[in-house]
Amino acid sequence: MQDNAKSFFSKLGIDTRLLGMIGALVVLWIVFDVITGGRFLTPRNLFNLSVQTASVAVMATGMVFVIVTRNIDLSVGSMLGFIGMTVAALQVQVLPDILGLGHWSIWIIAALAAILMGAVLGAFQGWIIGYLTVPAFIVTLGGFLVYRGAMWWVTKGQTQAPLDATFRLMGGGAEGTLGETLSWGFGIVAAVAAVVLILMSRRRKAGHGFTVKPVWAEGILIALAAGLILCFVWVMNSYPIAKGAMKRIARAEGIELTEGMVWYHGVAIPVVILLAVTVIMTIVASRTRFGRYIYATGGNPEAAELSGINTRLLTVKIFALMGALTGIASIIASARLNAVDVGLGTLDELRVIAAAVIGGTALSGGFGTIYGAVIGALIMQSLQSGMASVGVDAPLQSIVVGIVLVFAVWVDIVYRRRTGQ
Amino acid sequence: MDKQTPLVEMKNMSIAFGGIRAVDDVTVDLYPGEVVGLLGHNGAGKSTLIKMLSGAYQGEGDIYVNGEKVEIHNPRDARNYNIETIYQTLALADNLDAAANLFLGRELMTPAGTLDDDAMEAETRKIMGRLNPNFQKFSAPVSALSGGQRQSVAIARAVYFNAKILIMDEPTAALGPHETQMVAELIQQLKAEGIGIFLIDHDVHAVLELCDRASVMKNGQLVGTVNIPDVTDDDLLSMIILGKKPGEKAEGAEA
Incomplete structure (x- = not known):
């Protein structure tokens, strides 16, 4: 029976680690749903969960590359705060004076500034690590302190609010979604793309004369991929927008509200950003030279150098990418709160590292997947919001999350030993 | 001479x-x-x-x-x-498969500029067929290979590129x-x-x-x-x- 199951999954070509993580997530969700009497697996809660996960998950994808190359980045939480505060000050104090309040280009300038600032800060850290050979742990520990201090200097500790109205959409909320129709369009395009990619890969492999998966296995995979995407859209499209928010939107768009009219959220914009980041980072990891060199360097730095890979420059690029992703995460986090105070991003570095590690990234280097880190972030966030909705005190939440982190890594180590990786 | x-x-x-x-x-x-x-x-x-x-x-x-x-x-x-070198340590990235190691630093690319893993695997199959016909583990990381198999990957890397x-x-x-x-x-x-x-x-x-x-x-x-x-x-x-x-x-x- 066990052997049957094993060969079933090996024919499907889904790795057991992914199955394990999804299994853990499903168990977690069901347990919380039972304890809360069905309040956990509701469209409303899943919508919030997806939005809350986005910022940490975006950074976790970058942390995979950092950890795969045997480095660490402890500065991302502080950097997120520093970028968030700078960009908030930019759109609250600087840009309105130059362009006028509510100018259409403010959100674009602010978003680009956030990403650029992250890339520059990250590249600088990467240069110190790669070329001056100061250990990443120390450099980013320094960054952790420097950015948190610098964040205070930007506005002398003043909270910045409210942010630009368009910028705010990137944080989710009633307005910050694709809406029903667009969500369905998004889901259908994504599902079709997934199916086409699976079929193209199959044709390429068959073209080279490699053995391909049986047709039924490929069929199940296609059904799963398309089904999951459309199911997610359906759930997001089942969460009605509250009456107050509906009135606000209707007034803004000049639509007449009638009795019994219901609007639904759809997929939140930060989640769309996360999915785009996940797809792009997966392509980078598995389909580009840059990604290949990251894994080669993590597996054997000496071999990578002997193969002509410039591992120092690679380190700069990896940290620059981590910084740019921190910039994106900072946009999401600040837009969601519609304000930036000096505490923004506190402890995020630990959440991000935990997400990557729970997702199967090995601190010894060489192993880690983008989807793993995203699921890892989702598991962490589910645990935290689940405990909050059950009514667990904050101190006890920390204790549980800490224990789960250590336990998950232990399970991972046992798994690696068994599979001989 | x-x-x-x-x-x-x-x-x-x-x-x-x-x-x-x-x-x-x-x-x-x-x-x-x-x-x-x-x-x-x-x-x-x-x-x-x-x-x-x-x-x-x-x-x-x-x-x-x-x-x-x-x-x-x-x-x-x-x-x-x-000038190709087969190092004593073999200089293989253990976490990558044979094809990725063979082409490390000289990857084959698709016209779109992405890694052409299938073409690299096909080439690897060809050269390994010549050097070590018993070699079958093309999708496993090289850490899963025996000493001789690892050696033949390192040799293939030197020989393949003329x-x-x-x-x-x-x-x-x-x-x-x-x-x-x-x-x-x-x-x-x-x-x-x-x-x-x-x-x-x-x-x-x-x-x-x-x-x-x-x-x-x-x-x-x-x-x-x-x-x-x-x-x-x-x-x-x-x-x-x-x-x-x-x-x-x-x-x-x-x-």
Whole structure:
């Protein structure tokens, strides 16, 4: 029976680690749903969960590359705060004076500034690590302190609010979604793309004369991929927008509200950003030279150098990418709160590292997947919001999350030993 | 054959690490279709000498390829002169599969500019079919392979890219008798194709069997270069251990 199951999954070509993580997530969700009497697996809660996960998950994808190359980045939480505060000050104090309040280009300038600032800060850290050979742990520990201090200097500790109205959409909320129709369009395009990619890969492999998966296995995979995407859209499209928010939107768009009219959220914009980041980072990891060199360097730095890979420059690029992703995460986090105070991003570095590690990234280097880190972030966030909705005190939440982190890594180590990786 | 232009000449090569002269004014050369053994104890400087040719180290001295002076600053430069190296450590990324290792640093790309993993696997299957027909684990990371299989991946990497000059650093150290024989046959085959091979080894018998000439090093210096048909294994051993050329009475006098 066990052997049957094993060969079933090996024919499907889904790795057991992914199955394990999804299994853990499903168990977690069901347990919380039972304890809360069905309040956990509701469209409303899943919508919030997806939005809350986005910022940490975006950074976790970058942390995979950092950890795969045997480095660490402890500065991302502080950097997120520093970028968030700078960009908030930019759109609250600087840009309105130059362009006028509510100018259409403010959100674009602010978003680009956030990403650029992250890339520059990250590249600088990467240069110190790669070329001056100061250990990443120390450099980013320094960054952790420097950015948190610098964040205070930007506005002398003043909270910045409210942010630009368009910028705010990137944080989710009633307005910050694709809406029903667009969500369905998004889901259908994504599902079709997934199916086409699976079929193209199959044709390429068959073209080279490699053995391909049986047709039924490929069929199940296609059904799963398309089904999951459309199911997610359906759930997001089942969460009605509250009456107050509906009135606000209707007034803004000049639509007449009638009795019994219901609007639904759809997929939140930060989640769309996360999915785009996940797809792009997966392509980078598995389909580009840059990604290949990251894994080669993590597996054997000496071999990578002997193969002509410039591992120092690679380190700069990896940290620059981590910084740019921190910039994106900072946009999401600040837009969601519609304000930036000096505490923004506190402890995020630990959440991000935990997400990557729970997702199967090995601190010894060489192993880690983008989807793993995203699921890892989702598991962490589910645990935290689940405990909050059950009514667990904050101190006890920390204790549980800490224990789960250590336990998950232990399970991972046992798994690696068994599979001989 | 001495009238020919040497494939490689390394003249007056020196390199020091923290005050220790690992290689001290060594000159060696290599002709097409020739196997030159580099002999010496551990720490004699043979691997260090060869790493200056493969681009891993930058020392002093002049390197000529086909009679032309070349500058080799990194492994990429060496590869551009068709100098391929099979390192003693094999230099494989254990977490990647055979194809990814074979093409590391020289990946095949699709027209869209992404890695063409399928094409790389197909090429890997072809070359492994020639070198080691029993090799089947194409999708496993190389950490899952046996010593001989790992070795054949490292050899395939050097052979695939049309090496003119091949450096083999103890290629049979981790191998069983059958696989050692396979490497010996491969060396003969590559020789026949006109490839020049530097074979680093401390097994005198392997060198006697496979090489045309041997250069012996001791304490970073060249003891001498001899034609293999002219010497016995005792001659080579005394060069390695005592630093004396055959026929020499004492250290220092040229024969």
